[in-house]
Amino acid sequence: MQxxxxxxxLSFSRLSEDSGTSARTGLLNTGRGDIDTPTFMxxxxxxxxxxxxxxxxxxxxxxxxxxxxxxxxxxxGMEIIRAANGLHKFMAWDRPILTDSGGFQVFSLxxxxxxxxxxxxxxxxxxxxxxxxxxxxxxxxxxxxxxxIIMAFDECAGGGADNExxxxxxxxxxxxxxxxxxxxxxxxxxSSSCAHFFPIVQGGTDKALRKESxxxxxxxxxxxxxxxxxxxxxxxxxxxxxxxxxxxxxxxEKLRYLMGVGKPEDIIRAVSLGVDLFDxxxxxxxxxxxxxxTRDGRLNILxxxxxxxxxxxxxxxxxxxxxxxTRSYLRHLFKLNEMLGLRFASLHNVTFYxxxxxxxxxxxxxxxxxxxxxxxxxxxxxxxx
RNA sequence: GUGGGGGUAGCUCAGUUGGUUAGAGCUCCAGGUUGUGGCCCUGGUGGCCGCGGGUUCAAGUCCCGUCCCUCACC
Numbered sequence: 047m048q049x050x051x052x053x054x055x056l057s058f059s060r061l062s063e064d065s066g067t068s069a070r071t072g073l074l075n076t077g078r079g080d081i082d083t084p085t086f087m088x089x090x091x092x093x094x095x096x097x098x099x100x101x102x103x104x105x106x107x108x109x110x111x112x113x114x115x116x117x118x119x120x121x122x123g124m125e126i127i128r129a130a131n132g133l134h135k136f137m138a139w140d141r142p143i144l145t146d147s148g149g150f151q152v153f154s155l156x157x158x159x160x161x162x163x164x165x166x167x168x169x170x171x172x173x174x175x176x177x178x179x180x181x182x183x184x185x186x187x188x189x190x191x192x193x194x195i196i197m198a199f200d201e202c203a204g205g206g207a208d209n210e211x212x213x214x215x216x217x218x219x220x221x222x223x224x225x226x227x228x229x230x231x232x233x234x235x236x237s238s239s240c241a242h243f244f245p246i247v248q249g250g251t252d253k254a255l256r257k258e259s260x261x262x263x264x265x266x267x268x269x270x271x272x273x274x275x276x277x278x279x280x281x282x283x284x285x286x287x288x289x290x291x292x293x294x295x296x297x298x299e300k301l302r303y304l305m306g307v308g309k310p311e312d313i314i315r316a317v318s319l320g321v322d323l324f325d326x327x328x329x330x331x332x333x334x335x336x337x338x339x340t341r342d343g344r345l346n347i348l349x350x351x352x353x354x355x356x357x358x359x360x361x362x363x364x365x366x367x368x369x370x371x372t373r374s375y376l377r378h379l380f381k382l383n384e385m386l387g388l389r390f391a392s393l394h395n396v397t398f399y400x401x402x403x404x405x406x407x408x409x410x411x412x413x414x415x416x417x418x419x420x421x422x423x424x425x426x427x428x429x430x431x
Numbered sequence: 432g433u434g435g436g437g438g439u440a441g442c443u444c445a446g447u448u449g450g451u452u453a454g455a456g457c458u459c460c461a462g463g464u465u466g467u468g469g470c471c472c473u474g475g476u477g478g479c480c481g482c483g484g485g486u487u488c489a490a491g492u493c494c495c496g497u498c499c500c501u502c503a504c505c
Contacts (some may be wrong), residue, residue, distance in 0.1 A: 091467050112466075150466045197466080285465095305466040312465075327467045332477090334469045350460070388469065388486040 056242055056303040058083075058269040058322075059412045068293050068320035071410045072302055074269065076142045076194045077240030078134070079109070083301060083322040084406050085297040086313070086399045087112045087144060089330060093137040094120065096330050096388040097398065100139045106365065106393065107400040110142040110194070110324045115187050116151035116179075120172050124190050132192030144195035144325070147184045149222075149246075150274070150305075151203050161201070162219065181225040196230070197272065198223045198263070200246040205279025212250040213258075215275075219248045220262035227266040227417055244303060246274040251284040253291055260295045270301030270323070277306045293320040310339060310402055311426045314419045329399045333391035336380045339398045343428055347391070352377045365397035366390075404416060 056075045058335045062069045074081040088095045088103065091114045095103055105113065113133055130136035133143060152159055152166045159168040165180030184199040193304075199222050203215040230236040230243055245263035249256035264271065273292050276285045289304065296302055303323035304316050313324050329339060336347045340360045345352075347359075355373040363369075367376070369388040379387030409415040 089467060092452085096467075096469080114466080117467085144466095146466050200466095202466080272466085274466070303466095308465045324465095326465050328465060331467055331469090332464065334467095335464075335471095337464085346461080348461090365466085383469085 056240060056269060058299070059297065064318075064409050065413060066416040067404075067419075068298075069317045069410050069415050069419075070298070070320065070322070071407045072301060072322055074323075076110075076242065078140060078142045081109045081130055081142060082407060084313075084317045084410075085323060086403045087323070087325040088396050088399075089114075089325055089351040090137070090139075090143075090197060091117045093118060095342045095392075095396070096334070097385070097392040098330075100137065102393055103139070103396070106397040107140070107404065108396065110144060111139065112144050112146060113191065113193070114146050114148070114151060115191065116146070116155070118150035118191060119148065119177075119187055120170055124187055128190055132190070134371055142194035143192070144431055145188045145191050145193035145197060147188065147197040147199040147226075147246075148179055149184070149198075149200040152179060153202050153204075161218075163221065172401075178420060181222040182229045185226050185229045185233070185236075189233065189239060189241070192239070195242045195270075196226075196236075198226045198243070198245045198266070200248060200274055202248060202275050202278065203250060205250075207250060207405060209250075209252055209255065212248070212252060212255050216248050216255050216262070219246065219259060223263045223266050233310070238239075242269050244270045244272045244301075245385070246272040246305070247292065247296075248275045249288075250275055251280050251288050253288075256288055256291055257295055258274055260292065263380055264296070267300055269297060270303060272303040272305050273321070274305045276304065277312075282312075289316055289319045289321065296320075306360075307408055309426075310399070311381050311423045313399075314406065315403070317410075318415070318419055321409070324403075326399075330392050330393035333395045334388045336391065337395075338376075338391060339395050341422070341425055343426055347373060347377045347380050347387075349377075359394055360398075363394065363397060363401070367394040367397075378384050401421040423429050 058072055058074045061071045061073060072083040074083060088108055090111045093113060095111055095147060127133060127136060134140055137239060152168050159166055165178055167176060167178050169176055181199040185196065187194040200219040201215040203212045217247060245266045247256065247260045247263055249259035273289065276288060298320065299324045302320055304321045306326060307313065307316060307324055308326055309328060333360050338345050338359045340346055341362065352373040357373060358368040360368050376387060376390060409418040
């Protein structure tokens with residue numbers, strides 16, 4: 047297998063490893079600062095991590111956030127992004143941004159779509175207008191956004207897809223990844239951008255298809271590679287078996303990004319299988335439904351048992367929400383649909399996820415990750431499953 | 432005072448020519464949410480059908496009385 051180098055000089059370097067598991071810490075260089083791994087990216091789909099300001103994100107400790115090419119292309123459109131001199135300036139976030147390519151959204155959101163080897167025709171969920179998205183166009187838009195980590199334009203088959211469908215997605219993802227790479231290699235904007243390019247492995251939960259997909263996209267991975275097509279409806283154990291397979295197939299010197307995962311306990315397990323980077327809607331979406339993450343599991347602030355509870359969400363959390371407000375008050379805010387409640391819940395959950403990652407890095411560095419992870423997972427799921 | 436309309440779940444209301452154990456939405460209570468629209472999904476609690484008589488095998492439904500709400504007119 048041959049590694050094809052992109053023009054970027056940026057890299058991922060492993061700093062320490064955990065004995066007994068595949069967990070490791072690392073450092074990803076970007077033009078907008080280094081990222082300690084393992085880490086978690088809050089999701090800022092439309093150029094906003096819902097309810098939180100960039101200042102609050104920094105205070106919570108976020109090093110990198112995720113933006114969505116598909117959503118930003120629909121609204122406000124690339125013309126506005128160009129006029130604003132890129133997404134960073136537009137949203138006033140000066141740290142790294144990873145951009146999703148739009149591949150996943152075309153399949154998960156768009157109602158009407160036609161897929162061919164050339165690209166995807168889809169109908170906008172906003173106004174019904176028709177659009178054509180290709181690997182080249184996705185790369186072009188991610189460059190216009192000013193992305194620090196550009197994701198390959200892939201095809202994600204759903205969790206219930208048969209092997210023939212998954213295989214087609216694997217082949218198409220391979221061809222598209224090569225086109226993405228080819229486009230970037232020829233792009234002046236890319237060579238001067240200091241941006242990473244991450245290919246995405248597909249293949250569902252079938253071992254042979256996963257291996258095939260990994261082998262076909264790996265030549266285009268320089269600093270990192272993503273594991274896509276998981277947490278899309280398959281059995282949880284099948285997901286972890288696939289991650290474990292990826293741990294043995296992917297070279298350990300490249301950063302591994304597990305797309306869309308997950309619950310805190312899932313992240314810890316994935317870290318033990320060698321994953322370095324995560325994103326997930328749970329901390330922010332569930333926050334807006336009143337769910338708070340804590341070391342002792344999740345709690346639904348709408349539950350009546352909190353109506354007169356004058357303690358904070360978590361005694362051990364240093365976020366503004368936990369230092370200042372009671373469960374009783376937070377429940378009150380949620381019962382009345384006050385937007386302040388959504389903000390505090392989002393702030394707490396994002397802080398919780400980022401603190402969790404910080405602790406994971408510390409435990410790996412200490413060499414105590416294996417035992418710590420077992421205890422922590424037990425506590426996290428104590429009141430669930 | 433006279434005439435009309437109406438009283439059914441916490442709220443807004445559906446309930447066929449009388450026919451099984453009276454329903455819905457919202458609320459309330461509790462689950463879910465994995466490359467994001469605060470959406471959404473799944474369960475559950477909750478009714479002396481205003482009250483009292485009557486007709487009938489059978490009444491939320493028909494009849495009589497009564498109380499309350501509401502509109503119109505004196």
